[in-house]
Amino acid sequence: MPLMPSWVASANSAETPFPLNNLPYGVFSVGDEEPRCGVAIGDMILDLASAQSAGLMAMEVEDVFEQPYWNDVMDLGPAFWAKLRARLTEALAEGSSDQAWLAAHLAPLSEVTLHMPFAVSEYTDFYAGRHHATNVGTMFRGADNALPPNWLHIPIGYNGRASSVVVSGTEIIRPNGQLKAPDADAPRFGPCRRLDIELELGAIVGGSTALGQPISVAEADAMIFGYVLLNDWSARDIQAWEYQPLGPFQAKAFATSISPWIVTAAALEPFRCDTPPREVPLLDYLQEPGPMLYDIDLSVTMQPDGAPTASTICRTNYREMYYSTAQQLAHHASSGCAMNVGDLLGSGTISGPDKDSRGSLLELSWGGKEPLTLDTGETRTFIEDGDTLVLHGAAKGDGYQIGFGTCEGRIAPAVAFPKA
Amino acid sequence: MPLMPSWVASANSAETPFPLNNLPYGVFSVGDEEPRCGVAIGDMILDLASAQSAGLMAMEVEDVFEQPYWNDVMDLGPAFWAKLRARLTEALAEGSSDQAWLAAHLAPLSEVTLHMPFAVSEYTDFYAGRHHATNVGTMFRGADNALPPNWLHIPIGYNGRASSVVVSGTEIIRPNGQLKAPDADAPRFGPCRRLDIELELGAIVGGSTALGQPISVAEADAMIFGYVLLNDWSARDIQAWEYQPLGPFQAKAFATSISPWIVTAAALEPFRCDTPPREVPLLDYLQEPGPMLYDIDLSVTMQPDGAPTASTICRTNYREMYYSTAQQLAHHASSGCAMNVGDLLGSGTISGPDKDSRGSLLELSWGGKEPLTLDTGETRTFIEDGDTLVLHGAAKGDGYQIGFGTCEGRIAPAVAFPKA
CATH class of the missing domain: 2.30.30.230 (Fumarylacetoacetase, N-terminal domain)
Incomplete structure (x- = not known):
């Protein structure tokens, strides 16, 4: 077209x-x-x-x-x-x-x-990018246990916090939380030191399902109204201490930014593409009747306070995901969970196979061990106060593009807490 | 009084x-x-x-x-x-x-x-009962790793699914999901075989906090409007396969029942009691300025289809919890997560120290290895189709009680899925 x-x-x-x-x-x-x-x-x-x-x-x-x-x-x-x-x-x-x-x-x-372009009913975040899951798993659990045993069978997800979803441009306050150094006897409470982004696409559910009534992947695909860019801001140090055994909680609850434009599934139709080859066959309820990913170029820029220019720190594409939104939504409803208009589904971090296609600083700096050098010469492992992070995305057509606009957030210092 | x-x-x-x-x-x-x-x-x-x-x-x-x-x-x-x-x-x-x-x-x-007595804004479930966490941890991760290292420091919680909260009396459809036997190469999809209850109290948040603005335990306590009985129906086999690394998802998303009466915090005021002694000191932001649990007797009955009577399978008390609702809410907002009117906080399963004071069948039957015998002579490990489970609760005063009414659910068979 x-x-x-x-x-x-x-x-x-x-x-x-x-x-x-x-x-x-x-x-x-x-x-x-x-x-x-x-x-x-x-x-x-x-x-x-x-x-x-x-x-x-x-x-x-x-x-x-x-x-x-x-x-x-x-x-x-x-x-x-x-x-x-x-x-x-x-x-x-x-x-x-x-x-x-x-x-x-x-x-x-x-x-x-x-x-905000829509009222978020509930927010679910997935973990459906294989490169991301492998990278993070390697850092958190070692290379031998990088990909959990269920990962190739289930589009792993967890419930996030709808009240923390904000529109692009909203200032992001650095969270406080429990932090425990590996060699410390006990945790302390204070500002997050390993503040990170997660480059994701957010899918907006435009229909509803009744409690107890699962849906097929095809039905799920037809229920998606559109997509936004989504930055699932993450506090890696809070996460590392809190996430076992019930998953991330406060590490992900302080802010999730979305771009202000809902790009409709209809506009993205010419850019459909297949999920990657399956390493193991999926169960019937997750089988896709057609191509359900989209070819969307994505990138992230970082700009310290006062820096004259923003540096591109990541370039990747949504087609890198292992699971599509339709598969995620079908899985979400598979136990009978009721889905509603306005539910927001985060794709999971969209990392590509290369070092500069990784969608989080955790991966880009390999757990903080390999600092990034920005165009200005400054270095970063995680995000510092005053830094501005921007997600960009567009599907590239023949002489035109389907742009998402930007998803932007600047970091403000943590609040003093507990109160004196 | x-x-x-x-x-x-x-x-x-x-x-x-x-x-x-x-x-x-x-x-x-x-x-x-x-x-x-x-x-x-x-x-x-x-x-x-x-x-x-x-x-x-x-x-x-x-x-x-x-x-x-x-x-x-x-x-x-x-x-x-x-x-x-x-x-x-x-x-x-x-x-x-x-x-x-x-x-x-x-x-x-x-x-x-x-x-339903209120519109559930978002639903969070905690894991704040020490006996329960120890029992479940022993079964899932072995006695040596029963209590996670963070457990005595953090009121561990995860975000649940508000769309699945239903009022007492609503029929509960047995969920389908991915199930994997320990000796199987791959999961299969089918009806849950280890369907369980979790006996909890649900706290209803009656106020709001702004994104980025944490609150003290005292402020949190003042924000609680009231309490309901809460049964966090759980699919233990789905949970065992899905929950690593990001926590329970579909295993908890098919239904959570609550009793129809909001018992106000004001009515429970005469029944305040202290949390148990701390094994390790809590961080300042979790310190309680006064007694913030309540002395509430709780029990669960089970009645198979056609059985003439219901059998009491558990008797316990809310004062067994290690963390109070106020501590949970203060922790919930500690990173800056915005809390809203209508947020529902599940206490976590309320098990006591004795075998017949355990608040889930997982614990009562010790992972299915020790079947219960009901008054009718029937035995149960987990819940069968047609069984009715009822939670009861009351704070006992001098010649009166503050009753919660009942929280009841009867199990209907799983739906056929995927569709033929």
């Missing part, structure tokens, strides 16, 4: 993340106005609340775009999702008869504030 | 779970009417929605009791909680001038349907 031309001129460039082919969904506000739904096109945003008031779509439910989240649209189901995308594609296409009236509902992206 | 007499005669018995001293909060409906808030008194329920319409309390927010959850009341904060309790105590007390008009707003409990 080539670039689809739009009457919004800035959308017709090979460099824009938001051509007509993309149409990512966000929530925005201008000045003191209430946040509402919009769609990005080039360097503009279409105000869907006002456009709908002016007659964009015939709908029974009139006010879904006036909400500060996309959940109500998701609730309307896949047939409506397709109808909305078709209508927006028609209305914003070059030569559209809607241009005359619709232009008044556009605002420059540079003049709006972006908010 | 003695029994407080009420003009509702059935509330004045030493046997009723719901004397005037208790006043537990629930959500009920009669026939096809909408669910709304009520309070139990003896064998009756006071319809707070209609009583408020008739002028029970002067309030700015008029419709909090017309909701199918207590979250809006929680949102009003501790000063309002105290005001509400004081008003109800006054209005239902023997000799109250309100009796004449309020009696019309009572309905027999036997004629109402009880619903």
Whole structure:
């Protein structure tokens, strides 16, 4: 599929993340106005609340775009999702008869504030990248026990904390927690010293399942509304001490950042690709009926406070994952767990096979033993106060790209606690 | 404190779970009417929605009791909680001038349907009972590694799945999942064969904290609105295969049952007691400023399909816990994790030191090796289809009790999956 031309001129460039082919969904506000739904096109945003008031779509439910989240649209189901995308594609296409009236509902992206694009119902994070699991397993449990025995059979996941999910740009406060040095008799309480990122894709569940009713991988695939970039900020020292036997808890609960645009599964359709060859056969309930990963280029930049430029510290691709989102969601519901509109599924850290394709500082600095050198000459093992970390992502088409925007966070110092 | 007499005669018995001293909060409906808030008194329920319409309390927010959850009341904060309790105590007390008009707003409990008493925001389950952790650890990791090194320092917890929390009486469908026999080369997928209970108390968070802002144990204690009985149904065979390295996931995601009455922290105030002596000192942020457990008798009964009677399989007490809810909540927020109204915190399985005080079948049957004999002569290791499990709980006062009602679930067979 080539670039689809739009009457919004800035959308017709090979460099824009938001051509007509993309149409990512966000929530925005201008000045003191209430946040509402919009769609990005080039360097503009279409105000869907006002456009709908002016007659964009015939709908029974009139006010879904006036909400500060996309959940109500998701609730309307896949047939409506397709109808909305078709209508927006028609209305914003070059030569559209809607241009005359619709232009008044556009605002420059540079003049709006972006908010969380949806209300997170529950948040689950997976561990589905084989390179990442092998690297981390080697560091935490030794090379002989790197990949747990269940890993090639189960898309391993754990429940995260929805209340900690924040939109790109939100300041990240360095967490406090229990830290125990290997040679110490007892833990102490204080600021995390091994603060890390995890480069992930977040999938947004757009449908619901009833408690007790599992779903197939195909049904799961059809329930995904769209994707965001996701940075599962991690406190490696807190994690190392707390995670046995019940998994990470406070090490992952202080913040998870997402990019502000929901890139729809529909926009990513031309970029579907297969999961890697299976080393051992999967059980029937995890078999994929077709290609369910996507070819999405990803990268991470790091910029210390005051540094003139950001340094790229990782380049990888979503197709490196061993399990797809559809497999993860099918597994999630396999015991009968009810899934809901707005559930967020983190892919797991997306590391590639090479040293510079690793999606966490834990891996990039090999547990802190091999510091990275940034473009400015500064070195880093883990994140320091004032550092800004940014995730970037785009699926690359023929003369266009499906961009995700950025997922950005700057680290603020830990708070003083316990209180004096 | 003695029994407080009420003009509702059935509330004045030493046997009723719901004397005037208790006043537990629930959500009920009669026939096809909408669910709304009520309070139990003896064998009756006071319809707070209609009583408020008739002028029970002067309030700015008029419709909090017309909701199918207590979250809006929680949102009003501790000063309002105290005001509400004081008003109800006054209005239902023997000799109250309100009796004449309020009696019309009572309905027999036997004629109402009880619903989930609150909307669960997020659900966290802890592992804070020392006897339970020691027993399970011995079975899963051997006696030498029974108690993990962090256990005496951290109230270990993991995030559960709020969407799986159901009210007492909801049928529990036996989950499917990946099962792997120790001598098998690969897992298979099928119905759980080691279905279990976990006898817990659930604490309901009635306040909120901002992301990045930890709280003290005293602040945490003041944020707890009330308690319910909680059965964290567990699939032990699914758990054994999936739980390393990131903790339990599908083994705990199919159902968690709670009792329908929120017993307020205020009602439990006379039953406060200390946590057990610390084997090692706790870090400052976990130090308790006073007694923060409660003396609550607990028991579990099991009744096979068609059996004439239920057999008591466990008797224990909440004071057996090593960590209090306040400590758990303070730890939960210690990294800066935002806590919200409606968050549910499972205490962890409440096992006592004796064989018949263990709060799970895993412990009672010692991993299935020592079957229980029920009163009917039937034996059980884990739960069979058609079995009904009921949790009971009450704090015993001087001539009265603060009862929790029951938390009940009957097991239905697994669904056929994957579909043919």
